[in-house]
Amino acid sequence: MNARAYGTNPVAFYRGVSGSGDGYRTVAPFDLFGQNVLINDPDLVAEVLAGPSGQRFGKTGLRFFAVIRRMLGSGLFGIDGDQHQRQRRLLYPVLRGDALRPAAGAMSRAAERLREEWTVPPYRTVDVAEAATRTSLELLAEALVGPPLAASVVELGHLFTHAEPTLLRVLKAPVVFPDWLPTPGNRRLGHATAALRNRAADLLRLDEPAPDTVLGRLLARESDRTRILDELVTLVVAGHQSTAAAITFTLYLLAKHPSEARRIAEEATSALNGRAATIDDLPALPRTAMVVAESMRLFPPVWIITRRTIGTQRLGGHSLKPGTTLHICPHTLHRNPAHWPEPDRFMPERFDGTGHRHRFAYAPFGGGPHKCIGNDFALLATAIVIATVAPAVHLHPPAQEVTVSARSFTVPEGGLQLRLAPAPR
C-alpha cells in the first residue's frame, strides 16, 4: 500500500504521513521496504544531519546512494566518511567567495539571454520550467568550463536528462539488483551512465578549461583525473535541475502574487536600471533574497534527504533498530506549524531577519558536513536570474495551482505554462 502511494508521489506521501494542523507529526514511523521514520522536528534533524558525523547516522547501506554512485562514481554527493572529507576540501574553495566571480558573470549573461528571449514580441505562453532548466544548465556549463567549452557540458546535462527516467525507475523498484546482474533496468542504466561518463572523460582529455573556471581551478588542485571526472559529473547532475527548480517556483509564486512581483520589479529597476544583475548588486536586492528564500521553503528543490542508523540508536525518545532509514523531507519540515505559522501561506516577511528561527527548521540545502556545497552558487544564480527578468516581463497568474512532482529534484507536474506580457510601466 505504502509502496504504491510512495511510488506515485513521494512528496504527497510524506505530507500524508506528516498530517497537518493539530495532527501534524514531528516523528512519523512508516513501513516501506523495511523500517523508516520521517522526521519533521528541527532538533532531531540537527541530530541526524549535524551530530557527530558518520558515527550514528550515515549514507552507507542506503540503496539510493548505492545506485547514485553507479553514475557519479566517488563524486562528493554519494560518499561518506574520510573520503568525503577529502573530496569536500577539494571542492569547497572553488565554489565559494571570490572564486564565484567568474561564475557570476556566466549567470548574468544567461539571465540576460532569457530576458531577451522573453521580451521579443509577440508575447506568448512559455514553459517556465523548461526555460529555467535551460538557463540553469547554460549558466552552470559556462561557470564550470567557460564559454568556449560550455556546449560540451550542456551536452552532459542532456545526457543526464536522457538517463534520468531509467535512474528513477531503478531507484523506485522494490528490489535493487546488484549492478553486475544484467537485468533490463541495469543494462539501460549502464548504457546511459556510460554515455554520460564517456562524454565527460572526452571533455577532460581533449579540452583545457580556462584557469578561472570551476573545472580549471579543480584541475589546478587535483591531478587524479578519475576524481575530477566524478566531480564534474556530480556538479552537472546536482547543480542544474536544482537551481532550475528554485527559479521556476519563484517565478510561479511571483505570477500568483502580482503585488509581490511589482515590489521585486521595483527593487530590481532601482538597483539595475535596465541592465542584467551582477554579483555586486546582491546587497541592493534584499526583497528578492526574501522571496527566493520563501519560495525554497514552500517548494524546496530537493524533496528528500536520507540517512541510515549505524547500530541501534535513540532519537527523540525512540529506539531505532540498526539499518532504519531516516527521511527528512524539506516540504514537510518547512510546514511544521510550531515553527511556521500559517505554513502554506506565501509570506516573504518570514525571512526579513527580524525573528528568531531554529537553524534546522529550514533546510533546503540540508545541513552539517554534507550541506550543499553549491548553496552560494545556487542562491546567487537564482537571485541574478529573478532580478534580471522580473522588471522586464509580467507573468500572468497561472490557470491552476501546480502539483509538485518528485523527480531527481522537485518539478511542477507537466511543466509550468505561463503567459508573458510586457512589464507594466
Ligand code: HEM
Ligand atoms: C537551489 C539549488 C540547490 C538545492 C536546493 C540543493 C540542495 C542540496 C541538499 C539538500 C544537499 C544535501 C544532501 C544530503 O545531505 O544528502 C545537497 C548536496 C550537494 N549539492 Fe546541492 N543543491 C542545490 C544546488 C547545487 C548546485 C548549484 C551544486 C553545484 C554546482 C550542488 C552540488 C551539491 C553537492 C556536490 C552536494 C553533496 C555535498 C556533500 O555531500 O558534501 N548543489 N544539495
